[in-house]
Amino acid sequence: MSIKNKDTFLQDTLDHMPVVFFVKDIDDRYLNVNAEFEKLFNWHRKNVIGKTGSDLFPKEVNDTLRLNDIEVIQQRKAKVWIETVYDYQGRPRIYETHKFPYFDDEGNVYAVGGIALEITDKIKAEEQLEANRKVLLRSARMAAVGEMAGGIAHEINNPLEVIHAHHYLMQEMSEKNETQGENWAKNLKVINDAIVRIQRIIKGLLAFARQSTNDPKVETSVSEILAELFELCYGRMARKGVALTFPKIDPKIKIECRPYQISQILLNLLNNAVDVVSSLPERWIQLEFKEKEEIFEFRVIDSGKGIPETIRHKLFESFFTTKEFGFGSGLGLSISRGLALEHNGSLEIDEKAKNTTFILRVPKKQI
Template sequence: MITDLLKDQNTLLEKINKTIPNSVYIFDLNEVNMVWFNDRVKDLYGYTLAELRALGPEYYARSMHPDDIPVLNAAIEKSRTLKEGEVISIEYRFKDHNGQYHWINDRITPFSRDDDGNVATILGIATDVDDRKSYEETLKKTIEKMNMSLSAANMGTWEWDIERNRLQWDTKMYEMHDVPVLPGLNPLDEVWKRAIREDMENVNRRIQEAVDNRQDFYVTYRVTHSNQQIHHIKCYGKFMSNTGAPRMYGVAWDSTEEIQTEREMAEARAKLISSTKMAALGEMSGGIAHEINNPLTVIQARAFQLQQMVDAGKMDPAKIKQAAESISRTADKIARIIKSLRSFAREGTYDPFEVVPLKQIIEETLEFCRTRFYNHGVEIEVGEIDPELEVECRLIQLEQVLLNLLNNSFDAISDLQDKWIRIKVTEQVDSIEIRVIDSGNGIPEAIAEQIMLPFFTTKEVGKGTGLGLSISAGIVKSHKGELILDRQAPNTTFVIRLPRWQEEEALSY
């Protein structure tokens, strides 16, 4: 039965004609007109065969997009010389009955020949590719926008075939690496020639980890240009394996100016910190002088006592020992004050982190202001602190933060009747919390939102730069902590939260 059906070619062709989703047609090359087409043409484009044949010689001009007519004419001429079984493929825009253009993918092959063996009619199978063309157009616009964005951001793009170890760059990549665009140059080899070797070793390690774990990566490295200038390159790569062979695609950009700007900002910030510290030292100078004058008075008194014993010829060994010990203790106190003063005046931004007892940090800071506070009737109370409690920090910077908070409290409560400042320390498993509390009634909500902003101050003109809290917050942040105002506390309370240990910085490569 199946064999009989196959022998009935008319039935077979009719069934194919009814079910095929494409437009099938026969076109006369000599008359340049349509001979026949299947029902799909009318379904898709609204024409009857009679309507298209009625166009006559104007068939192309009235049914095709003007820009595509040269392509069609060239295809017609080429189809005249096609061999049996040979196929050509073209794409053009065809106008439907309502005047709308549709993209067509057309595959053409000879259908019949004249007595001289030349192709007389062609068979075409046309597929509507509007959706594909729309996607391609959208993709094209997306790529154009992406390229504009990359160009505006001075970014280059790259692609790496992992299995073949082939790296492809766009022109921006060549430019930022100072590599000439020449045939036969391998970008990988050129990077190795120009990059800092230790950087590339780290880059290779990070990329290998990304390949092994099938994940993205982010690295930075330095390259030396022909003028001997060092350029910093940042690179991001995305692992892709859903397109067959595993590949990586990514972007890179020259961050030299960015890094230079960061350095300049760091230097400017360091100068601001230094000037703020000098202002704080100026404010404390009277108290520091008193801190030193008091022990000097003790030393003078003990020295006078020893001198009297010598003059009187009464050398009491016990009294001499007592006077000498008193002088030694007092001299040590002066030495501690001067040491703290010299350390505090020094810039500590680039000091290494060190493990320091928290009690030592607080006691050394109080050396600057204890007498000043006492002379103005401000009571200082420090809660119990475990002598073994340590924190990894930059000592000078942390002392500066504490001193700034203490000075702010002093200024805020100096006109109050009840004047006190308390320092409380609480310990968590991996962190500590230092609270500086004063007898003030807190900070108004309208101001609380702004107190951490640079140059904001509530002090009188000439008495504050508005940089203290901003810089302090930055220092605490650089210690991976936070400086906050506790708005729920009944009295003015600033809280320093710090991790006890600084985790090792991630490699920048």
């Protein structure tokens, strides 16, 4: 086979590859491109070879491409980049570009080759998946709050009734010009305490309901997370006759997290526990905490006798539920485990425990 035929053979091979291929010298001049390159930019090969990237691409695009080339030249080894260019119709196209150096006989880099695989659809699909995940998280959060809605309404209604009753007493005292005595001050304090109680409940509800997917992880007191969580839980548990016990926790203990995502995990576990134990003779839920050197551990224990082995392995699967139709989507535990993993933590069942026990482990510091 002649040299000419070898060149033709090589070019034919490159032109039939379903990827973009190019070679540039160290001064950024194109030495060769394949048919996919021509098709992408609607340029003929003869109009590309000999030109630099700055001759062909907008400055902001070529600056990035050139910096990546230079790194390959300087480090003398192959690198992989995610690069964005614009096709002949002006549409952004995203590529996973494998760039590699060519060496001459003396070991000097004289050119950079590139093989670029388009991943535009993959990136868009991932972005759509992430958008769907955010919607799902928000829906799950709203569903968790919805399960507590009756209890929350009760928790707000109680202090409202207190305010109404003491306001009536103060009206009577005002009519009798008894606005300076000790009873007047006591009534004011009772009303103020009731208002603060309502504010705490609403603050916890609004904070929990807000989007938090993009929030940075911040150092947060575990006791603060639990205080706002309990404001949402007490009402429903009281109505169902479920006793909740937990030890006092040092306010100085902190974990680096998105606090409302940790709340979402715990609220889901508590909701599930309430659903299970509300039909049992013994109705209790117990929280336990363990602080280790690098990990903080939450344990949610209820009066149930554990998860049957036949369904244990399915429990964290999406859309798996043991609840009746219309009561639960089967996403709560799946989402909760995902949130735990996002925190470099874990959510699992304690299979050896006498009672149903879920363990949430979260690193104190995120890497």
